[in-house]
Amino acid sequence: MSFISLLWVLLLGSLLGLELIGKVPPTLHTPLMSGANAISGITMLAALTLIVKAEGNVPLLIIGSVSLGFALFNVVGGFFVTDRMLAMFSRKPSNKK
């Protein structure tokens, strides 16, 4: 990938992010923040790449592994906690009727 096309990717990704969230009800501020936070753990892919490309370099393998651990802590924990919050909202419609 050339640098220029990566810059295009960055630009379009940012524009997409700006467009995605227009009006958010206050109820969803916390879950949205925590969900987006889980997605930012996507650096786990970078950590994986690091480990795969380490070619037996042990210190690099360890750095990659620790980084992967941190990222997955973010991803798994983030999605679970968001689901826990949202589960409370979705229970309501059934109780209403």
Next chain:
Amino acid sequence: MNLSVIIKFVIDLLAVLLLALGIKGLSKVKSARDANRLAAFAMSLSVVGLLSYYLGTSGIAIQSWIWIIIGSIIGSLFGAILAKKVPMTSMPETVALFNGCGGMSSLLVALGVAIFPISNSVENLDFFKSLINEVSISVSIFVGAITFTGSIVAMAKLQGWLSTPGWTQSKVRHFVNIVFAVASLIAFFDLINGNTSSIWLLVIVSSLLGIGVTLPIGGADMPVVISLLNSYSGIAAAAAGFVVDSQLLIVAGAMVGAAGLILTQVMCKGMNRSLVSVLFGGSLSAQSTASSGSGEYTNITSCSVEECALTLEAANKVIIVPGYGLAVAQAQHTLREVTKKLEQNGIEVVYAIHPVAGRMPGHMNVLLAEADVPYEQLKEMDVVNPDFPATDVVLVLGANDVVNPQAKNDSSSPLYGMPVLDVQEARTVFVIKRGMSAGYSGIKNDLFDLPNTSMVFGDAKKVLNDLIGELKDLGVGEK
């Protein structure tokens, strides 16, 4: 073109699409839960795509597998356990902690690549390419470190492990932070000039900058800071994407970064604060000690639970104002029992939700939803404010700053300008509170001195339990 290259391309495209749909869905109540799962699915898909790509091209060494498995199991396990165990009241701290770890991950990736250049970055190292490589490594380290230390400080402050040191409220902190910022810039240029050892300087100074910027912020501003740091962790991920040449990482990181920025803006609006004043204005509490913190209460009326029950029984319309104290006391279920009794007696009950009640926007909604409070009874501030004059009783439960009339009347107050709930317009206001201590902002609450306000001292849960007993004695809710 190799087949696995095509497969990865398709999977990446699909993952980006699903992530975008996920973020979009998370902003609507109905679709939020499915959207969260969709995003989680997209993330696992992206991992499968990456691993299958390497399996199909360079192959993955056994040794790599071992370290991948170790890292994944430990990280996922701790994440899952924490997510399941943590009480709903400490949600903001938890999000901050997760966020910090995401930043740490980006920081480590960049650090690893910087110390041990991996194969694809040493090949054809023309000047332009190596420059880009170093810039993206520096940005990843800089933003990652700020995200990490900033989030950890935010978490520690919310947990009450850290208080706001006095010096951080003086002008000194701006000077200190500028020194850190300039030092990071020096380290940055030194690094690009080929001096690899200055990477450690960059790590240290940007970590300190993260602490220096977050430490002075306090009070109701904390959620905004967490949201901003969340946006940073997206930027850090995008920078890491440049480091390892991954478009998926760049798109996802940029999306989170931009969406986080919008959310931060929305939250600031809810509190009538600008982002600049949140970041550089210092904490509300420290200013208040100088201006209006000295005020003494002169006209406190305290009353018993019995009187409170009698007044409630005679009411037609009751508004409940929940706050952080309710979350701490875990009294949401008890509160629901009280309001059920009132409703059975034909009394109209509504919950007034201030945008920043609790420690995070949406905090109260989550809490009350847990106690099965119907969604339609939760009213936002703008909707409920005109209703207060026609309300018989307002029950303030563990809320403080969000019902302080100073924000409207006293231009010298640090709270001035913040939108508040006009509870004082109601006929009677009961404030259930453990003691006379000030709210999170540390400011005296003029509401408590008003003649139509009565204080019911005690733990929210205990008072509400007593209230249920009293209401029972009065025959409320038992037809």
